[in-house]
Amino acid sequence: MYKLVIGAFMLLLSIQSVSAQKHFTKTGHISFYSDTPLEKIEGHNKSSNCVLDLATGKLEFATLVKGFQFEKALMQEHFNENYMESDKFPKATFKGQIDNYTKIDVTKNGKTNVKVSGDLTIHGVTKKVSTDAIITVSNGKIDADATFSILVADYGIDIPALVKDQIAKSVKIKIDATLEPLK
Amino acid sequence: MRKFSLIPILFFILVSVSYAQEDDLLSLLGEEETIDYTNASFKTNRVINLHSLESTAAGVLDFKINHRFAPLGNGFYDLFGLDGANVRFGFDYGLSNVITVGVGRSSFEKTYDGYVKYKFLRQSTGKRNMPLSAALLVTSAINTLKWENPDRENFFSSRLAYTTQLILGRKFNESFSLQLSPTMVHRNLVKTNIEENDVYALGVGTRVKLSKRVAINGEYIYLLPDQVAAGIENCLSVGLDIETGGHVFQLHFSNSRSMIEKGFVAETTGKWDTSFDGVHFGFNISRVFTIKRKKID
Numbered sequence: 001m002y003k004l005v006i007g008a009f010m011l012l013l014s015i016q017s018v019s020a021q022k023h024f025t026k027t028g029h030i031s032f033y034s035d036t037p038l039e040k041i042e043g044h045n046k047s048s049n050c051v052l053d054l055a056t057g058k059l060e061f062a063t064l065v066k067g068f069q070f071e072k073a074l075m076q077e078h079f080n081e082n083y084m085e086s087d088k089f090p091k092a093t094f095k096g097q098i099d100n101y102t103k104i105d106v107t108k109n110g111k112t113n114v115k116v117s118g119d120l121t122i123h124g125v126t127k128k129v130s131t132d133a134i135i136t137v138s139n140g141k142i143d144a145d146a147t148f149s150i151l152v153a154d155y156g157i158d159i160p161a162l163v164k165d166q167i168a169k170s171v172k173i174k175i176d177a178t179l180e181p182l183k
Numbered sequence: 184m185r186k187f188s189l190i191p192i193l194f195f196i197l198v199s200v201s202y203a204q205e206d207d208l209l210s211l212l213g214e215e216e217t218i219d220y221t222n223a224s225f226k227t228n229r230v231i232n233l234h235s236l237e238s239t240a241a242g243v244l245d246f247k248i249n250h251r252f253a254p255l256g257n258g259f260y261d262l263f264g265l266d267g268a269n270v271r272f273g274f275d276y277g278l279s280n281v282i283t284v285g286v287g288r289s290s291f292e293k294t295y296d297g298y299v300k301y302k303f304l305r306q307s308t309g310k311r312n313m314p315l316s317a318a319l320l321v322t323s324a325i326n327t328l329k330w331e332n333p334d335r336e337n338f339f340s341s342r343l344a345y346t347t348q349l350i351l352g353r354k355f356n357e358s359f360s361l362q363l364s365p366t367m368v369h370r371n372l373v374k375t376n377i378e379e380n381d382v383y384a385l386g387v388g389t390r391v392k393l394s395k396r397v398a399i400n401g402e403y404i405y406l407l408p409d410q411v412a413a414g415i416e417n418c419l420s421v422g423l424d425i426e427t428g429g430h431v432f433q434l435h436f437s438n439s440r441s442m443i444e445k446g447f448v449a450e451t452t453g454k455w456d457t458s459f460d461g462v463h464f465g466f467n468i469s470r471v472f473t474i475k476r477k478k479i480d
Contacts, residue, residue: 024212044479051208060208071476073240074429081223082395087357163428182211
């Protein structure tokens with residue numbers, strides 16, 4: 001019976017160490033770019049939350065839509081009021097999975113190319129996305145970089161005819177987050 | 184035996200608890216409350232004639248061209264007033280997100296005006312809950328018409344008028360905003376001695392959004408009794424805001440032809456009646472230019 005108790009403890013401890021393999025940030029940098037010949041629009045959010053679980057390869061992002069900063073105040077107002085409706089849909093989230101997460105080794109510095117896929121929720125609409133990403137480990141910290149494109153129309157965001165030449169149909173999204181071990 | 188059977192149960196509970204946590208990784212970080220400022224209570228920094236509670240954003244120049252035409256009641260001969268226009272053009276600039284300064288020039292009484300607006304409270308939710316936005320507006324105006332009686336002794340100070348206004352407002356929901364504007368207009372010189380130099384009034388302004396880019400605006404300015412000459416009316420204006428990217432078009436009907444506080448608060452003579460002899464069509468066009476770009480990278 002003692003053996004069993006010890007065994008159970010060992011198991012519990014191993015679960016604990018699994019949860020210690022989680023990494024996080026609250027200052028992830030998410031930016032997007034809409035390029036047309038008439039107007040270049042970009043927004044940056046440097047306070048995005050992200051958690052990565054290396055034991056399962058699960059990856060989650062959440063960001064406040066109102067936290068995106070623009071060069072022009074009017075762009076920021078229109079982004080929130082007319083397109084993203086941030087009062088109704090305050091958050092954008094991604095919940096997904098790194099496909100080949102077992103290749104990542106936090107104990108060794110280096111770069112790993114991975115594939116990430118999952119559900120991206122913007123403007124209350126959830127769509128499957130997948131992208132290539134680069135995971136860079138340096139001294140126990142994990143840097144996650146990815147760039148992918150989405151279609152604005154997929155997320156129920158309406159671009160009126162009047163400004164259709166100023167706003168790109170396909171918007172590039174860039175992720176740059178440095179994750180630290182979650183204790 | 185009893186103890187023996189408890190342990191695996193306990194173990195399973197612990198394991199299942201730790202698995203339940205895995206479902207939502209982000210909850211591990213906890214919710215951090217942020218201050219969520221309410222934006223865009225009005226499309227621009229004017230309701231119609233009245234200043235709205237909005238200020239011009241930092242580093243942004245808002246160029247305005249405003250017209251108020253002759254009375255609608257003039258009918259087709261005058262194309263419903265379009266043949267005669269009062270014009271004000273002006274520049275508003277956001278020194279910061281809460282301080283706006285502006286200058287303008289009206290053809291009516293060849294008046295130059297300037298103002299400073301300080302938004303000292305911003306409506307917000309979240310970490311800081313503030314039900315209202317509030318701003319203080321101070322304006323001055325200089326009439327530069329030739330003296331009516333050049334022969335008598337005229338003082339420069341007689342050309343001046345000042346306005347102090349408090350703007351208290353709230354965006355109740357996405358489409359409805361309401362503000363109150365207690366106002367005091369001071370004119371250094373008035374025509375007759377039954378008129379007060381200091382005129383007190385209460386303005387009400389509202390915005391109802393019809394769609395993302397179109398809204399109905401209305402404003403009414405109530406003059407407290409026994410301050411102004413007979414024939415001076417409370418100013419009532421209704422109109423439409425249409426937003427198209429960098430422009431806001433405000434089209435409206437008003438019984439005032441003046442576009443500055445001293446005029447539309449204390450000197451409105453038009454009457455709203457079915458003859459439309461005192462009602463004027465008008466527009467404000469606002470075009471914004473970003474002079475100082477915000478550093479974002």
